[in-house]
Amino acid sequence: PSTITMNPVERALYAVSTFAAKFISPKNAFAYDQGPEHDFSFFSNFNAVDPVSQADLSITGVSAPSPSAINTAVAVNYTVRNVSRRSEGDATGAAVGVTARAYLSSDATLNTGTDTPLGTANLGTIRPDDSQPVTQAFTVPATPGTYYVFVTTEQTGGLVEVDTDNNVAQLAITVFDPSIVFENGFEAADAAWSTTGFWHASAFGFSNTAYPSLVDAAGVDASGALPAPFAGSLSMWYGQDATGNYAGTLANANAGGTSTAANSGTGSSPSFTVPSTLNAVTLSFQTWFEIESVDAHTYDSLNVVVEDLGVGGGSATVLRLNPATDQNGTARTPFTSGGFNLAPAWVLRSVDLSAYRGKLIRLHFRFNTRDTQYNAFRGWIIDNVLVKVQTFAAPSITMMGVKAKSVDAPAEPDVPRVWQP
Numbered sequence: 001p002s003t004i005t006m007n008p009v010e011r012a013l014y015a016v017s018t019f020a021a022k023f024i025s026p027k028n029a030f031a032y033d034q035g036p037e038h039d040f041s042f043f044s045n046f047n048a049v050d051p052v053s054q055a056d057l058s059i060t061g062v063s064a065p066s067p068s069a070i071n072t073a074v075a076v077n078y079t080v081r082n083v084s085r086r087s088e089g090d091a092t093g094a095a096v097g098v099t100a101r102a103y104l105s106s107d108a109t110l111n112t113g114t115d116t117p118l119g120t121a122n123l124g125t126i127r128p129d130d131s132q133p134v135t136q137a138f139t140v141p142a143t144p145g146t147y148y149v150f151v152t153t154e155q156t157g158g159l160v161e162v163d164t165d166n167n168v169a170q171l172a173i174t175v176f177d178p179s180i181v182f183e184n185g186f187e188a189a190d191a192a193w194s195t196t197g198f199w200h201a202s203a204f205g206f207s208n209t210a211y212p213s214l215v216d217a218a219g220v221d222a223s224g225a226l227p228a229p230f231a232g233s234l235s236m237w238y239g240q241d242a243t244g245n246y247a248g249t250l251a252n253a254n255a256g257g258t259s260t261a262a263n264s265g266t267g268s269s270p271s272f273t274v275p276s277t278l279n280a281v282t283l284s285f286q287t288w289f290e291i292e293s294v295d296a297h298t299y300d301s302l303n304v305v306v307e308d309l310g311v312g313g314g315s316a317t318v319l320r321l322n323p324a325t326d327q328n329g330t331a332r333t334p335f336t337s338g339g340f341n342l343a344p345a346w347v348l349r350s351v352d353l354s355a356y357r358g359k360l361i362r363l364h365f366r367f368n369t370r371d372t373q374y375n376a377f378r379g380w381i382i383d384n385v386l387v388k389v390q391t392f393a394a395p396s397i398t399m400m401g402v403k404a405k406s407v408d409a410p411a412e413p414d415v416p417r418v419w420q421p
Contacts, residue, residue: 055096055155056084057126058166064149066173068140076102076138078169080123080153081131084162096155098123102136103150110150110168118149144177181281182272182363182387186234193236197265197367198246198379201234202226208244210376214257215245216332218290218341230286230346230383236267238367239379246367247375254419256292256331257376262414264368269385271309276358280394281387283363284350287321288381290336292374293329294420297322299371302380305364306356313359319351321380331421334377344378353387354394363387371416 062078080100102118103110118138126132134151141147149171155161186193186201193201204226211217211224226244229235239246247257274281283304291300302321308314327340336344353361367380 055082055157056162056166057081057096057098057153057155058083059100059151059153059169062149062151062169062171064171064173066171067176068173069178070140070142070144070175072140073137074140075135076118076149076151076171077133077135078151079131079133080126082126082128083166084128095125095127096157098126098132098153098155100134100136100151100153102138103152104138104141105148105150106145108148108170108172110148110152110170112152115150140173140175144175144180147173147175149173177388179389179391180386181274181389182269182385184269184385185232185383186229186236187232188234192270194268195236195265197263198238198240198248199236199265199267199365199367202237202239202241203233204228204235204237206241206244208376208378210243210245210247210257214253214255214332214376215334218334218336218338218343224378226378227288227344227346227381230288232383235288235381235383236365237379237381238265238267238365243376244378245376246369246379250376251372254331254373255421256294256374256419258419259369259372259375262369262371263375264366264370266305266367267365267382269363271360271362272387273360274353274356274358274387275389277389278393280390280392281353281357282350282390283318283353283385283387284348285385286346286383287349288337288344288346289321290334290344290378291322291380292331292377293327293333293335293340294331294374295417296327296329296335296340297325298415299369299374299417300377301366301368301370303366303368304351305366306353307362307364308356309360309362315364318353319349321349331374331419346383352395357394370414373417373419 058081060079060081062076064076065074068074080098082096100121100123103112103115104118105111105115119136121134121136123132123134150168152168154167206226208215208224217224224244245257246263247259248263249260251258251260289302291302303317304319305315306318323335327335329335329340333341336342337347338345363385365382369375
């Protein structure tokens, strides 16, 4: 090997330049700035706190069961790794004590002050390039929806980490209610319904144009306005946005609104299978309606129909919302979900579907004016349709109605009437 010979002056200059390079290098400048324990008299300490030798924890492999059923015990699994790198000349990087924590949030932002803590894990010391798997158990919330599991880690040795961005990780989980067979609120994501006639999803925000010239608004409902959706931004409605009623084209100016033709329509759900279970299965939905009161028990029919899609199946009316008796109202007076000549209100209705357990079915909401008279009222609105398995046993069921080959064919014939005020 070659030998370099330096005179005393050259050796002195080399020593000074070597010291200066060591002192002003970025890693030592970093170390000097990091804490008061580093001063000019302990130069030998600088390499020990080289930034590439600092503690650097990361979280990887976050997992949790998704979807998960409400109120079930599950666990979030992840790995905490010490990715501290060794600097040249260091035998080891920074070995540190480590703590890990988990939180459950209803949104995608971690807030340790308000989010639900799921537990703390003291992982002991993790040496550079080593890792520690973590499992933290928790109970899934009782309300379905999307939740976020956050996991965090921090070192307990008092050193400043090179990178803290990798100390937090998150995972979205879907929580569902296994008792829910079918659920629909007519929002954009629930657009799989098929409709005929005037059925459609609406946000409302308008009034019945036939009020007050052709119809009266019942009770304290003196504006003729359509209601806001029961939940969310949309409900399914039998009516026309342009007029705020279901008259279609008016034939004359008779009170109550006389249409040029009778009209009808069906709002049909996607198909779904009702589970085979010993427990009862029910259909529930929110409803708001306003129809005529002259012959409300017979006309402007509001029927809920279930179609059995199996071999040899048919359709049956399982619920009828019209009054059982004649209300003997006038042409201008409505019958509503609130009652005769009362303001309409959102009402929860339900019916047992236990007879359909184990079957593939569809739901149909059918409206039929049956004639041209008294059609300028605000129609029928439904929202929050829910089919659910109950916690109690199914009752003995006698199906209502007569099976038909098609729910698109009118279940009730049109029966024209002579207008009367």
